[in-house]
Amino acid sequence: MTDQHEPADITTVTADAPQMQPLAKDPDAMANKIGLLFILGLICFLGFGVAYWQDAAFWLYGTLIGAGLVALGSGFIAWGKYLLPKGPFVEERHVLASSTEERTAFSAALMERGVAPIKRRKALGALLGGSLGVFSIVALFPLVRSLGPLPGDSLATTNWKKGTRLVDINGNFIHIDQIDVGGFATVFPEGLQLTDDGQAIDQTFLIRVDTEPFTTAKGREDWTPSGYVAYSKLCTHLGCPVGLYEQQLEVLVCPCHQSMFKVREAAIPTFGPAPRPLPQLPLAVDSDGYLFAAAGYNEPVGPGYWERP
Amino acid sequence: MTATATPRTKRQKKEAAGPYGNVGKTVDVLDERLGFAKGGRVFMDKIFPDHWSFMLGEIALYSFVVLLVTGVFLTLYFVPSQRLMTVPMDFPYKPLRGDTVSEAFYSTINMSFNVRCGLLMRQMHHWACDIFVASIVVHMARVFFTGAFRKPREANWLVGVTLLILAITNGFLGYSLPDDLVSGTGIRIADSIMLSIPVIGSYVSFFVFGGTFPGDIVIERFFIIHVLLVPGAIMGLVGAHLGLLVRQKHTQFPGKGRTERNVVGSPMFPVFIFKTQGFLFMVLGACALLGALAQINPVWQFGQYYAANISYAVQPDWYMGFLDGLLRVMPAWEFNNFGYTIPLEVTFPAVIFPGIVFNIAMAWPWIEQQFTKDKQMHHLLDRPRDVPHRTAFGVAFFALLAILFIASSTDVLANFFHVSLNFVLILMRVLCFVVPVIAYPVTYFICIELQGGGSLMGKRKRANVVVRTEEGEYIANPSDPRPGDAHEELDATPVPTFIIDEAVVVEAEEVVSEGGVKVAAR
Numbered sequence: 001m002t003d004q005h006e007p008a009d010i011t012t013v014t015a016d017a018p019q020m021q022p023l024a025k026d027p028d029a030m031a032n033k034i035g036l037l038f039i040l041g042l043i044c045f046l047g048f049g050v051a052y053w054q055d056a057a058f059w060l061y062g063t064l065i066g067a068g069l070v071a072l073g074s075g076f077i078a079w080g081k082y083l084l085p086k087g088p089f090v091e092e093r094h095v096l097a098s099s100t101e102e103r104t105a106f107s108a109a110l111m112e113r114g115v116a117p118i119k120r121r122k123a124l125g126a127l128l129g130g131s132l133g134v135f136s137i138v139a140l141f142p143l144v145r146s147l148g149p150l151p152g153d154s155l156a157t158t159n160w161k162k163g164t165r166l167v168d169i170n171g172n173f174i175h176i177d178q179i180d181v182g183g184f185a186t187v188f189p190e191g192l193q194l195t196d197d198g199q200a201i202d203q204t205f206l207i208r209v210d211t212e213p214f215t216t217a218k219g220r221e222d223w224t225p226s227g228y229v230a231y232s233k234l235c236t237h238l239g240c241p242v243g244l245y246e247q248q249l250e251v252l253v254c255p256c257h258q259s260m261f262k263v264r265e266a267a268i269p270t271f272g273p274a275p276r277p278l279p280q281l282p283l284a285v286d287s288d289g290y291l292f293a294a295a296g297y298n299e300p301v302g303p304g305y306w307e308r309p
Numbered sequence: 310m311t312a313t314a315t316p317r318t319k320r321q322k323k324e325a326a327g328p329y330g331n332v333g334k335t336v337d338v339l340d341e342r343l344g345f346a347k348g349g350r351v352f353m354d355k356i357f358p359d360h361w362s363f364m365l366g367e368i369a370l371y372s373f374v375v376l377l378v379t380g381v382f383l384t385l386y387f388v389p390s391q392r393l394m395t396v397p398m399d400f401p402y403k404p405l406r407g408d409t410v411s412e413a414f415y416s417t418i419n420m421s422f423n424v425r426c427g428l429l430m431r432q433m434h435h436w437a438c439d440i441f442v443a444s445i446v447v448h449m450a451r452v453f454f455t456g457a458f459r460k461p462r463e464a465n466w467l468v469g470v471t472l473l474i475l476a477i478t479n480g481f482l483g484y485s486l487p488d489d490l491v492s493g494t495g496i497r498i499a500d501s502i503m504l505s506i507p508v509i510g511s512y513v514s515f516f517v518f519g520g521t522f523p524g525d526i527v528i529e530r531f532f533i534i535h536v537l538l539v540p541g542a543i544m545g546l547v548g549a550h551l552g553l554l555v556r557q558k559h560t561q562f563p564g565k566g567r568t569e570r571n572v573v574g575s576p577m578f579p580v581f582i583f584k585t586q587g588f589l590f591m592v593l594g595a596c597a598l599l600g601a602l603a604q605i606n607p608v609w610q611f612g613q614y615y616a617a618n619i620s621y622a623v624q625p626d627w628y629m630g631f632l633d634g635l636l637r638v639m640p641a642w643e644f645n646n647f648g649y650t651i652p653l654e655v656t657f658p659a660v661i662f663p664g665i666v667f668n669i670a671m672a673w674p675w676i677e678q679q680f681t682k683d684k685q686m687h688h689l690l691d692r693p694r695d696v697p698h699r700t701a702f703g704v705a706f707f708a709l710l711a712i713l714f715i716a717s718s719t720d721v722l723a724n725f726f727h728v729s730l731n732f733v734l735i736l737m738r739v740l741c742f743v744v745p746v747i748a749y750p751v752t753y754f755i756c757i758e759l760q761g762g763g764s765l766m767g768k769r770k771r772a773n774v775v776v777r778t779e780e781g782e783y784i785a786n787p788s789d790p791r792p793g794d795a796h797e798e799l800d801a802t803p804v805p806t807f808i809i810d811e812a813v814v815v816e817a818e819e820v821v822s823e824g825g826v827k828v829a830a831r
Contacts, residue, residue, distance in 0.1 A: 096556075
C-alpha cells in the first residue's frame with residue numbers, strides 16, 4: 001500500500017538494506033524530539049515524587065504520573081517507529097499441519113499403544129468410569145452442599161405474625177396519630193429493625209392514605225385502620241426496596257426498574273416489569289393507639305421463584 | 310602486537326571481543342547452557358503486521374496489567390468483611406463520622422481518604438476495568454468484522470469470548486465488594502436473578518449467600534473469587550490466547566506483497582517491542598489520568614448498604630447496561646402453573662437472553678461455516694464490505710445491544726427530555742425490534758454500494774494546489790499521487806477452489822479482461 005520497498009526477508013536481511021534504515025527523514029531531529037518527550041516524562045515523574053512527598057491533592061500527583069507515562073510511552077513508540085528499521089519485513093507462514101505420514105504414524109501409535117489395549121478391558125473401563133462418576137458426585141457435597149443451608153420454606157415466610165407491633169428504623173412504635181395523610185414510613189417487626197432478616201425480608205412500607213379506613217380489595221375491608229395501609233417493601237420484580245411514593249397519584253414506584261403499584265387498589269402493578277401486586281399486611285390498632293399486624297403476610301414477599309405456589 | 314597478546318588499549322579490547330562484543334559473549338554463555346539461540350531467533354524474527362486495529366487487543370492486555378497492579382495495592386487495605394463497626398469521629402469525611410458501617414465499606418472509604426495514592430489507585434482500578442471490558446468488546450468486533458475467527462483460529466475465538474464473560478463477571482464481583490448502597494442493591498438484584506432460575510434457583514441463591522440474602526459471608530466469597538479464581542482463569546486464558554497467536558501467527562490485511570503464506574510487518578525485536586512497550590506506558594498513563602481527573606464510584610456518597618434503603622437514578626457499570634435495559638423493557642410475564650412459578654420477566658432478560666447472546670458469539674465460526682460452506686484456511690482478513698451478510702448481522706446485533714444499553718436509563722431519559730416514562734419504555738420496546746431489523750438491510754446495502762465504488766483505502770491524502778489564472782479565476786488541482794499510491798495493475802485473485810464452477814470462472818475472467826483491476830467472483 002504505502003510501502004515504498006518490497007518486504008525484506010527477516011531471516012536474511014542485511015544491515016545496509018533500505019528496509020533497515022530509519023523511517024525518519026532527519027533521524028537526528030527526530031531523536032531530539034523523542035529526547036524532549038523523555039525529558040518531559042522525567043520532569044513529570046520528579047513532580048510526582050515531590051507532590052507525593054508534600055501530600056498534594058491526589059488529582060495533581062495522579063495527573064503528573066499519568067502525563068509522565070503518556071510522554072514516556074509516546075517517546076518509546078516514536079523511537080520504535082521512526083528510528084528503528086522501518087521495514088517492511090516478511091516471514092514465511094509455514095503450514096501448521098504435519099505431513100500425512102507423520103499424522104498417520106501418530107494415530108497409529110495412539111491406537112496401537114494405548115487405545116486398543118485399553119478398549120480390550122471393557123469391564124475395567126466401566127468400573128473406572130463408574131468410580132470416577134461417583135467421585136465427581138460426592139465431591140459436590142463439600143464443594144457445593146456445604147456452602148449453605150437448604151432453602152426449605154424460608155423464602156415463603158417472614159417474621160410478621162398476628163400481634164407483631166410495627167416499629168420504625170429507630171425501634172419506636174407507630175402511633176395512630178403519628179403520621180399525617182400523605183406521610184409514610186418504613187416499618188419492621190418489633191425488635192428486628194436492625195437485623196439482616198428484618199431489613200432484607202420483613203421491610204414494609206407504611207403509608208397513611210386517608211383518615212378513614214378504605215378497602216384495597218375484596219376481603220381486605222378491615223386491613224386499613226384510620227387510613228393506614230402497609231405493603232411489603234420488596235418489589236415483586238427483583239426485590240429492590242420500593243422506596244418512592246408518588247403522593248398525588250397515590251402510586252408506589254420502584255427506583256430500580258420503575259414498576260408502579262396503585263396504593264388504593266391492593267398495590268396492583270400498573271406499569272413496568274413487576275408481575276404481581278405487593279403483598280399487603282393487615283393492620284390493627286391496640287388499646288394504646290399503636291399499630292400492629294392483624295396477621296402475617298398471606299403470600300411470599302419479594303421476587304418470584306420456582307417453588308412459589 | 311599479535312592477536313593473542315593481552316589487549317591494552319580500548320580499541321584492542323574491542324577487537325578482541327569479536328564483532329558483537331559483550332552482547333555476543335552473553336549470548337555464548339547462555340546458549341552453551343540453555344541452547345536458546347535458534348528458538349530465540351525465531352521469536353525475535355516473529356513479524357507483527359502493522360495496522361492500527363491490531364492494537365485493540367493490546368489495550369485489553371495492558372489494562373489487565375493495570376488491573377493486576379492496582380488490584381494488588383487495593384488488597385493491602387481492603388477488609389472483606391460484613392462485620393459492623395463505627396466510623397471514628399476523626400474520620401476526614403465528616404458526614405460518615407459515627408455511622409455504623411461494615412468493615413468492607415469502612416476499609417474502602419478509609420483507603421480513599423487516609424491512604425496516600427489510595428483514591429488514585431481505586432479510581433484507576435475501576436477505570437481500567439471499564440477500559441478492559443470495552444477494549445475486549447472492540448477487539449472482538451474487529452476480529453468479527455474482518456473474519457479473523459475463521460479456520461484455523463476458531464479455538465482462539467472461543468478463548469476470547471470466554472475471556473469477555475470472565476471479565477464481565479469479575480467486573481460485577483469487584484463492583485460488589487465495597488458493600489455500598491448501590492452495589493448492595495446490585496447484589497440483591499443478582500440474588501433475585503438466581504432465584505428466577507427454574508427448579509434450582511432457590512438452591513443456587515442459598516448456596517451463594519450461605520442462607521437468605523444478604524447473610525454475612527457474601528462479600529468474603531465474592532472477594533476470593535474476584536482476586537484469585539477469576540483473575541487466575543483470565544491469566545491462564547490470556548496465556549493460551551497469546552500462545553495460539555504465536556503458534557498460528559498473525560492475520561493480516563491484503564495488500565502489496567501480502568499473501569496467505571507470509572506475514573508482512575515489523576519484527577518482534579526491536580521495533581514491535583519498542584512500540585508495544587511504549588503502548589503499555591500509554592495505557593498506564595491513560596488510566597492514571599482518568600483516575601486522577603474523572604471521579605468514578607464515589608461510594609462515600611452512597612453510604613453503607615442497608616437492605617431496606619435504596620438509591621435513585623443509578624446505573625450499573627456500562628457492560629451490565631444491556632442486562633439492566635432488558636430487565637426494564639421486558640413485559641411482566643410470570644407463569645404460575647402446577648403450583649410452580651417461572652418468573653420469565655426475570656429469567657428471560659437475565660438468564661436466557663445472555664445465554665443466547667454468548668452462545669451465538671461462541672458458535673459464530675461454525676454458524677458462518679454452515680452458510681458459506683467455507684472450510685479453507687484464512688490468514689488474509691476480509692474487508693467488512695466484502696462480506697455484507699456477516700457485517701449486516703454484526704451491526705444488527707450490536708444495534709440491539711446498544712438499544713438495550715440505552716434502555717437501562719429509561720428514567721434518566723424521561724427526566725432529561727421531560728417526556729413520560731411510559732412513552733420512553735414503550736419506545737424502547739418498539740426500538741428493540743425495529744432498529745436491528747432496519748440496521749441489517751441498511752448495512753447490507755451500504756456494503757454492496759461500497760463494493761462498487763473506487764477505494765481510497767491505503768492512499769494518502771493528496772494536496773489540492775489552488776492556482777490563480779491570469780484572468781483571476783481560481784482552480785484547485787489535486788497534486789500528483791505520492792510514490793506508491795499511483796494506480797497499479799494487480800494480478801487477478803484466483804477464484805477459491807471451493808466455489809469453482811465453470812460458468813463463474815468464465816464470467817470472472819471476462820470481467821478481469823474488461824475492467825483491469827476489478828475482480829468479480831460472481
